[in-house]
Amino acid sequence: MQVVHSTTGLENDFGGALVPTMGALHKGHEALIRSARQLPRPLIVSIFVNPTQFGPGEDYERYPRDEEGDLALLREEGVDAVLLPSVEEIYPEGASTFVDVERLTDGLEGAHRPGHFRGVTTVVAKLFYSVQPQRAYFGRKDAQQLAVVRALVADLAFPVSVRGISTVREADGLALSSRNVKIDETNRATALSLSTSLMLVADAFEAGERKSRVLRDIVRQSLALSQQLAVDHVEVARSADARTVDAIDAEVFVAVAGTVGGVRLIDNVTLDPSTGTADRGTRLTRPSILYGGS
Ligand code: PAF
Numbered sequence: 001m002q003v004v005h006s007t008t009g010l011e012n013d014f015g016g017a018l019v020p021t022m023g024a025l026h027k028g029h030e031a032l033i034r035s036a037r038q039l040p041r042p043l044i045v046s047i048f049v050n051p052t053q054f055g056p057g058e059d060y061e062r063y064p065r066d067e068e069g070d071l072a073l074l075r076e077e078g079v080d081a082v083l084l085p086s087v088e089e090i091y092p093e094g095a096s097t098f099v100d101v102e103r104l105t106d107g108l109e110g111a112h113r114p115g116h117f118r119g120v121t122t123v124v125a126k127l128f129y130s131v132q133p134q135r136a137y138f139g140r141k142d143a144q145q146l147a148v149v150r151a152l153v154a155d156l157a158f159p160v161s162v163r164g165i166s167t168v169r170e171a172d173g174l175a176l177s178s179r180n181v182k183i184d185e186t187n188r189a190t191a192l193s194l195s196t197s198l199m200l201v202a203d204a205f206e207a208g209e210r211k212s213r214v215l216r217d218i219v220r221q222s223l224a225l226s227q228q229l230a231v232d233h234v235e236v237a238r239s240a241d242a243r244t245v246d247a248i249d250a251e252v253f254v255a256v257a258g259t260v261g262g263v264r265l266i267d268n269v270t271l272d273p274s275t276g277t278a279d280r281g282t283r284l285t286r287p288s289i290l291y292g293g294s
Contacts, residue, residue: 001074002081006089007130010081016042018133018160020124023047024064024178025073027288028168032137033077035165040134042080046127051087052098053119059264064178083131090126099125101148101155104242108144108255109266112232120145121152128158136160140279141167141175143253143268147242167267167281169195170288175267175281187261190228194256194267197222201254202278205271210248212236219256232257232264239270248273 004010017036021029025047036043047070054060067084074082098118104110105117128136138146146164153162168176173195174188183191197219204218219234237244239251248271255268270279 001071001079003071003084004081005084005086007083007085010044010083010131015132015134016040016044016080018127018131018136019043019045020127020136020138021045021047022049022063022178023070024066024181025070026168026176026178026180027284028139028141028176030073030077031168031282032139032165033074033079035163036135036137037078043078044081044083044131044133045074045079046083046085046131048083048085048090048123048127050090050119050123052091052122053116055113055115058113059179062182064181083127090123098122099152099156101151104144104148104151107244108233108235108237108242109257110144112257117145117148121148124149125152125156125158128153128160133160135163137163137165139167140164140253140270140281141177141267143239143255143270144237144242147239151241166279169281169283171284171286173199173283175265176288177265179263179265182263183260183265187228187263190226190260191263191265193223193226193229194258194265198254198256198267198269199280202269202271202280205248205278206276208276210273212244212246212248212252215254219254223256223258228260230259232259 019032019036049063051060099121100118101121110117150162174192200218200222201215216234223231234256235244236252236254239253251272253268253270257266
């Protein structure tokens with residue numbers, strides 16, 4: 001496995017698959033890598049904790065980092081190259097060009113984290129430009145990010161096919177996230193309330209409920225039982241453009257975001273009215289070993 005600290009060091013002929021990450025890799029990342037491991041090669045994973053997608057007072061400094069553990073996992077997964085660029089390379093001194101996707105970034109996470117998506121789309125555009133992948137893999141847990149990246153690709157005509165991969169959950173339902181290592185035992189039950197509420201929504205949808213208001217109320221009532229959770233938002237939004245909707249006539253995701261013990265968590269389920277089914281993610285059978293974090 002090639003490990004490079006600069007995009008100029010990549011020895012590939014371009015093409016292939018890219019899995020962009022911020023490291024502290026877990027089984028959710030493993031699922032992205034395993035999907036990407038099917039053709040085309042080479043398979044490149046980038047690890048870069050991107051400062052511009054963290055707002056003031058957010059956890060950039062405290063974000064879990066574990067380069068050694070990440071590299072061991074990537075070697076085991078048969079990745080061809082790992083790109084670990086420096087902040088100085090991605091954002092050279094005086095850099096003043098950013099990529100901003102409008103409208104899709106106004107609501108949900110965009111409303112709570114001003115500037116977050118501008119940071120995401122800027123770094124993703126730079127990675128696409130330097131690696132030039134044929135395919136790129138993103139988790140459906142970040143459903144709005146997925147919609148925003150698809151818009152970026154369409155609007156700037158990047159020749160890359162974006163694949164969204166189902167959320168991976170712990171056996172008890174908690175969506176995997178690098179930040180989970182920061183949830184202590186006392187907060188764990190509260191953190192679980194996010195996925196529990198979304199499973200109730202999935203049940204209601206599969207039983208025929210199509211009104212957003214009713215689905216949102218199911219989540220809110222379920223979350224109200226968890227007094228330690230500070231809820232940021234509960235929304236039903238179209239998968240295609242992250243716009244909130246009243247009735248479900250195209251694929252949507254029901255998104256919930258909140259803070260537990262100082263850790264901000266997001267989760268969602270995708271609802272597809274054409275099949276009447278929900279994508280609840282896949283559950284691990286045993287508690288996951290987190291590869292990163294402290
Ligand atoms: O989803 C993430 O881990 C990040 O937002 C991404 C896509 C790697 C950009 O920094």
